[in-house]
Amino acid sequence: MNGLDWGVLLGTQALILVYGLWSMGHQSGSENYLRARTQSGWMVGLSIMATQASAITFLSAPGLAYTQGLGFVQFYLGLPLAMILISAFILPKYYRLNVYTAYEFLESRFDGRVRRLAAFLFLTQRGLAAGLTIYAPALILSTVLNWNLIWTNLLTGLVVLAYTLSGGSKAVARTQVLQMGIILMGMGLAAWWMIRGLPEQWSIKDAWDLAALGGRTEALVWRWNWEDKYSLWTGLLGGGFLMLSYFGTDQSQVQRYLGGQSLEESRRGLALNAVFKLPMQLLILMIGVLMFAFYVIELPPVNFKYPELESVEHRSEALQRRSLAMAWQSSPEGALKDSLARVVVVSSHRLDSIRLASQALRAKAAPQEDFNDTNFIFIRYVLNHLPVGLVGLLISMVFCASMSSTSAELSALSTTTLVDFYTRDAAPKDFIESPKAMVMGRWFTLAWGFYAIGFAMVAQHLGTLIEAVNVLGSLAYGTILGIFLTAFFTQRVGSKSVLLAALVTELLVLFLFWGMEVPYLWLNMVGALAVPILSLVWEFWTLQVSSRTTSKTQFIQK
Numbered sequence: 001m002n003g004l005d006w007g008v009l010l011g012t013q014a015l016i017l018v019y020g021l022w023s024m025g026h027q028s029g030s031e032n033y034l035r036a037r038t039q040s041g042w043m044v045g046l047s048i049m050a051t052q053a054s055a056i057t058f059l060s061a062p063g064l065a066y067t068q069g070l071g072f073v074q075f076y077l078g079l080p081l082a083m084i085l086i087s088a089f090i091l092p093k094y095y096r097l098n099v100y101t102a103y104e105f106l107e108s109r110f111d112g113r114v115r116r117l118a119a120f121l122f123l124t125q126r127g128l129a130a131g132l133t134i135y136a137p138a139l140i141l142s143t144v145l146n147w148n149l150i151w152t153n154l155l156t157g158l159v160v161l162a163y164t165l166s167g168g169s170k171a172v173a174r175t176q177v178l179q180m181g182i183i184l185m186g187m188g189l190a191a192w193w194m195i196r197g198l199p200e201q202w203s204i205k206d207a208w209d210l211a212a213l214g215g216r217t218e219a220l221v222w223r224w225n226w227e228d229k230y231s232l233w234t235g236l237l238g239g240g241f242l243m244l245s246y247f248g249t250d251q252s253q254v255q256r257y258l259g260g261q262s263l264e265e266s267r268r269g270l271a272l273n274a275v276f277k278l279p280m281q282l283l284i285l286m287i288g289v290l291m292f293a294f295y296v297i298e299l300p301p302v303n304f305k306y307p308e309l310e311s312v313e314h315r316s317e318a319l320q321r322r323s324l325a326m327a328w329q330s331s332p333e334g335a336l337k338d339s340l341a342r343v344v345v346v347s348s349h350r351l352d353s354i355r356l357a358s359q360a361l362r363a364k365a366a367p368q369e370d371f372n373d374t375n376f377i378f379i380r381y382v383l384n385h386l387p388v389g390l391v392g393l394l395i396s397m398v399f400c401a402s403m404s405s406t407s408a409e410l411s412a413l414s415t416t417t418l419v420d421f422y423t424r425d426a427a428p429k430d431f432i433e434s435p436k437a438m439v440m441g442r443w444f445t446l447a448w449g450f451y452a453i454g455f456a457m458v459a460q461h462l463g464t465l466i467e468a469v470n471v472l473g474s475l476a477y478g479t480i481l482g483i484f485l486t487a488f489f490t491q492r493v494g495s496k497s498v499l500l501a502a503l504v505t506e507l508l509v510l511f512l513f514w515g516m517e518v519p520y521l522w523l524n525m526v527g528a529l530a531v532p533i534l535s536l537v538w539e540f541w542t543l544q545v546s547s548r549t550t551s552k553t554q555f556i557q558k
Contacts, residue, residue, distance in 0.1 A: 005392030044269025054405030055136035063377035065288025078240025083274035131455030157453035186397030207293035238521030245481035478527015501534035
């Protein structure tokens with residue numbers, strides 16, 4: 001990066017910081033810090049999208065599409081239906097109870113133990129996820145500046161933490177709108193430059209057809225196979241339950257739409273997310289598909305994380321694939337073009353195999369190193385092929401995404417700790433409405449920030465970041481959603497039954513993931529259904545035992 005790139009990077013970040021400080025100056029009291037009901041529907045929608053679209057999304061998703069294709073988009077297929085269900089059933093209950101956190105509702109239905117269990121599950125997995133969102137921009141800085149990754153994690157985490165501490169819920173929501181604008185502009189410019197970098201005689205259709213020959217354009221897998229990580233069914237069922245839990249019970253999202261001016265404005269924000277989130281994610285993945293076509297013409301390294309590594313076999317095959325692709329593109333429709341297309345397919349598969357074999361061989365020789373390069377593919381393209389100035393903007397985009405999502409996560413972690421634990425169990429009455437609540441909230445933000453930074457230190461061993469963050473969520477989201485579904489749709493289940501069912505379900509989910517290696521999206525459906533079913537079974541069994549005991553006692557008395 002040269003001076004202009006640094007100027008663009010620092011200038012955009014300074015703009016966001018000044019705007020955030022200005023927003024902080026327009027908020028007062030714990031109400032605004034924890035939940036400011038001042039946002040219009042479109043601001044709620046953009047804030048929700050910015051919270052979910054972290055730096056991980058913009059770093060890892062194009063790389064995932066480059067290596068595996070568009071299949072990951074199926075992860076989001078259940079999102080529109082989840083938004084409808086949340087708007088119809090969940091959101092009105094939150095507004096009616098006037099809650100600060102989603103978990104307050106559980107105590108009104110069950111008791112404090114159930115509320116604390118759900119809050120604890122959220123805090124555990126979301127704190128780890130915040131570590132991944134800190135790790136993502138640190139990965140960029142360490143790559144760009146050749147810094148030590150551990151120290152870069154610490155520096156990046158402290159910067160994001162300081163930014164988060166400067167404001168509360170209202171300031172976070174306002175700055176997310178500005179950040180989302182920079183993010184969308186950066187991704188659009190990256191796609192435009194990628195298309196511009198294709199040979200002059202190539203059209204976008206040529207590039208897309210070439211990516212199709214490499215197996216990168218299949219967006220939907222229709223077959224039913226529970227072992228498929230991404231398919232139409234895992235997306236609609238497993239992904240649907242995950243989205244319902246994430247947007248309906250995860251405080252980092254609940255806090256965003258509870259900031260709406262009214263119930264209707266919050267519903268408009270969810271509707272905006274339902275309409276635009278899936279297309280936005282598809283466009284991000286399509287950038288990775290175009291990048292695959294770009295790297296057919298521009299020879300790719302054998303490893304994007306360590307571009308200095310060389311492989312004679314890989315380079316030879318890449319040269320041959322480029323020659324075949326150029327011949328295929330220039331050939332008229334007919335038998336020759338079809339024949340060349342088949343050879344390009346074979347060459348692409350062979351190149352993928354060489355690349356994976358090289359990673360495995362190097363990992364075996366140096367087991368302490370992580371040679372998975374999916375997270376580095378897009379940033380390597382940015383650094384090597386974008387013009388001066390645009391590099392700084394794209395890196396600023398990643399930092400914007402990181403700050404918007406991490407600040408929302410830390411704010412939610414702080415709010416949940418303050419409201420569901422400290423205020424409920426240790427604070428005096430009406431503490432939540434006093435100025436001291438905002439001070440305590442910032443202390444909790446600081447504590448969770450260091451927790452996240454600690455996890456960021458070891459995140460490099462978790463593989464593809466966009467999958468890792470969703471795996472972490474899937475280990476708890478199903479159980480949390482199951483508790484809420486039991487609360488919403490059962491009338492006679494007591495707190496003891498749902499508490500036991502939730503604990504058993506969480507153990508089951510962990511066993512299925514680590515013991516049986518069940519694809520992670522299914523864990524959300526298992527958890528969501530197991531809790532209410534086990535709760536009903538336990539409640540029925542308890543009533544039967546109680547009834548038999550009562551009858552026996554009455555018989556003895558007679």
